[in-house]
Amino acid sequence: xxxxxxxxxxxxxxxxxxxxxxxxxxxxxxxxxxxxxxxxxxxxxxxxxxxxxxxxxxxxxxxxxxxxxxxxxxxxxxxxxxxxxxxxxxxxxxxxxxxxxxxxxxxxxxxxxxxxxxxxxxxxxxxxxxxxxxxxxxxxxxxxxxxxxxxxxxxxxxxxxxxxxxxxxxxxxxxxxxxxxxxxxxxxxxxxxxxxxxxxxxxxxxxxxxxxxxxxxxxxxxxxxxxxxxxxxxxxxxxxxxxxxxxxxxxxxxxxxxxxxxxxxxxxxxxxxxxxxxxxxxxxxxxxxxxxxxxxxxxxxxxxxxx
Amino acid sequence: xxxxxxxxxxxxxxxxxxxxxxxxxxxxxxxxxxxxxxxxxxxxxxxxxxxxxxxxxxxxxxxxxxxxxxxxxxxxxxxxxxxxxxxxxxxxxxxxxxxxxxxxxxxxxxxxxxxxxxxxxxxxxxxxxxxxxxxxxxxxxxxxxxxxxxxxxxxxxxxxxxxxxxxxxxxxxxxxxxxxxxxxxxxxxxxxxxxxxxxxxxxxxxxxxxxxxxxxxxxxxxxxxxxxxxxxxxxxxxxxxxxxx
Numbered sequence: 142x143x144x145x146x147x148x149x150x151x152x153x154x155x156x157x158x159x160x161x162x163x164x165x166x167x168x169x170x171x172x173x174x175x176x177x178x179x180x181x182x183x184x185x186x187x188x189x190x191x192x193x194x195x196x197x198x199x200x201x202x203x204x205x206x207x208x209x210x211x212x213x214x215x216x217x218x219x220x221x222x223x224x225x226x227x228x229x230x231x232x233x234x235x236x237x238x239x240x241x242x243x244x245x246x247x248x249x250x251x252x253x254x255x256x257x258x259x260x261x262x263x264x265x266x267x268x269x270x271x272x273x274x275x276x277x278x279x280x281x282x283x284x285x286x287x288x289x290x291x292x293x294x295x296x297x298x299x300x301x302x303x304x305x306x307x308x309x310x311x312x313x314x315x316x317x318x319x320x321x322x323x324x325x326x327x328x329x330x331x332x333x334x335x336x337x338x339x340x341x342x343x344x345x346x347x348x349x350x351x352x353x354x355x356x357x358x359x360x361x362x363x364x365x366x367x368x369x370x371x372x373x374x375x376x377x378x379x380x381x382x383x384x385x386x387x388x389x390x391x392x393x394x395x396x397x398x399x400x401x402x403x404x405x406x407x408x409x410x411x412x413x414x415x416x417x418x419x420x421x422x423x424x425x426x427x428x429x430x431x432x433x434x435x436x437x438x439x440x441x442x443x444x445x446x447x448x
Numbered sequence: 449x450x451x452x453x454x455x456x457x458x459x460x461x462x463x464x465x466x467x468x469x470x471x472x473x474x475x476x477x478x479x480x481x482x483x484x485x486x487x488x489x490x491x492x493x494x495x496x497x498x499x500x501x502x503x504x505x506x507x508x509x510x511x512x513x514x515x516x517x518x519x520x521x522x523x524x525x526x527x528x529x530x531x532x533x534x535x536x537x538x539x540x541x542x543x544x545x546x547x548x549x550x551x552x553x554x555x556x557x558x559x560x561x562x563x564x565x566x567x568x569x570x571x572x573x574x575x576x577x578x579x580x581x582x583x584x585x586x587x588x589x590x591x592x593x594x595x596x597x598x599x600x601x602x603x604x605x606x607x608x609x610x611x612x613x614x615x616x617x618x619x620x621x622x623x624x625x626x627x628x629x630x631x632x633x634x635x636x637x638x639x640x641x642x643x644x645x646x647x648x649x650x651x652x653x654x655x656x657x658x659x660x661x662x663x664x665x666x667x668x669x670x671x672x673x674x675x676x677x678x679x680x681x682x683x684x685x686x687x688x689x690x691x692x693x
Contacts, residue, residue, distance in 0.1 A: 163666075164660075164664060166663065166666075170662055170663045170664045170681070171664070174449060174450075174451075186666075194669065194671060194676055195666065195669065198656055198657065198667075198668060198669070198670070199656070199657040200657070200659075200667045200668070200669075201494070201657045201658060201659045201665075201667040201668070202657070203492065203493055204493065205493070206493055208493055208494055208659065210665065210667060212665065212669075215666045215669055353657075363493055364493070414664065415494075415659045415660035415664060415665050416488070416493065416494065416495060416660075417451070417488075418451060418534070418662060418664075419451060
């Protein structure tokens with residue numbers, strides 16, 4: 142028997158597999174086709190204070206072994222997430238969920254987290270916060286907080302004031318030195334670091350000779366970015382003493398093991414869910430067999446093992 | 449929605465750059481005309497969403513235009529090969545609203561879903577007078593005119609160059625018809641021309657670049673009078689009354 146249980150900031154999860162925010166909605170599309178309680182947890186759709194439609198379409202472009210999206214944080218706003226999405230989620234998912242929060246000012250991050258904290262039902266459902274300071278698809282916010290160590294620390298410190306739940310800060314790879322940002326989050330009181338968000342990218346349509354994406358640029362994700370994600374997780378593991386949720390291109394159980402060896406305590410699976418709706422479940426099903434193949438008896442023992 | 453492996457029974461060119469593919473496998477999640485499938489192709493990251501032309505208990509027929517690398521790869525496939533397909537995607541047309549003399553308007557590769565729709569309407573109401581307008585650029589692109597006639601539809605063809613049927617656009621035919629309702633699928637400029645002259649309620653089936661095709665990624669959202677909708681999950685068929693042009 143392989144132990145796949147992981148302690149993620151004081152909450153034990155059955156396995157380290159977490160569908161990534163923005164690729165899993167609020168869970169119900171997937172709950173229609175399998176029991177999503179097999180997941181470790183999942184990170185729900187990035188939520189902002191106000192409702193957002195997001196960017197104009199086309200928002201999606203194909204890439205070699207990956208994709209670009211420029212959705213732009215479409216979500217119904219925190220109040221509707223609390224009143225509509227989370228009660229619906231409670232019907233199909235009975236484990237603590239990870240609340241992914243975005244904002245355009247420090248006050249917005251703080252107020253969004255505060256409302257999720259103050260609603261008794263939402264508070265009970267939420268196990269962790271994941272503060273997204275790395276969305277490349279919105280202007281005047283999002284990634285701006287994740288590309289400055291000072292701003293990253295300020296957001297972290299401000300949100301820390303309003304929640305005692307474990308709080309991960311989700312970092313952007315679009316920086317010169319990710320360890321500097323990670324250390325700033327640690328100094329600001331983060332409980333963990335999530336990385337990587339998407340890489341800023343572009344595609345151009347040869348017929349129109351213009352960018353495919355209406356927003357021109359978008360976030361590049363998918364299998365192709367795995368090596369970049371592994372490298373950054375490896376670097377951040379050395380830089381901070383916080384648990385890491387590693388993500389970026391993970392599509393197989395073997396890659397989960399690889400990411401944990403780089404330093405991740407848990408992993409998120411993103412674009413793979415969009416291509417194969419059963420991807421996260423398949424990885425969970427495959428994980429014990431892959432661990433056995435490589436002589437791993439307890440996943441906890443391999444975290445950071447490549448260092 | 450169901451994910452399953454389908455065997456290609458047929459993959460033939462039926463008009464210029466236009467292929468018909470018949471897939472055998474579990475079709476139980478196909479529930480309405482106007483739905484689509486999403487096909488995984490080796491060497492391509494995103495699946496290819498393609499509207500369903502027709503389905504029965506054992507097969508799904510799709511008709512696709514070869515427009516890029518993905519559809520070029522599909523066109524090379526041969527019977528016996530297998531494909532990973534998500535089926536039963538999207539809402540499809542609501543045939544309970546069409547009345548007894550609907551007109552179905554297809555432009556180019558918007559024609560295929562009109563076939564399944566015509567068939568469903570005729571099955572539900574054999575007395576219905578189903579009028580069909582098929583719009584193409586030229587004679588070498590025309591397909592399925594005879595198939596619609598076999599269903600008992602009144603078929604009108606419009607070609608931009610006048611090589612078959614009425615010279616002009618589908619609206620040059622539509623303006624002279626009497627109808628109880630309309631359903632359409634095709635390019636956006638055609639939709640706008642229809643919208644300008646349509647005399648009844650109707651349903652439009654929209655196309656958009658999609659990430660997942662099943663409502664998870666918000667890649668294909670649009671605004672409607674009834675709130676934000678995902679073309680892949682809440683559409684692709686929207687009612688005339690809700691559309692914001």
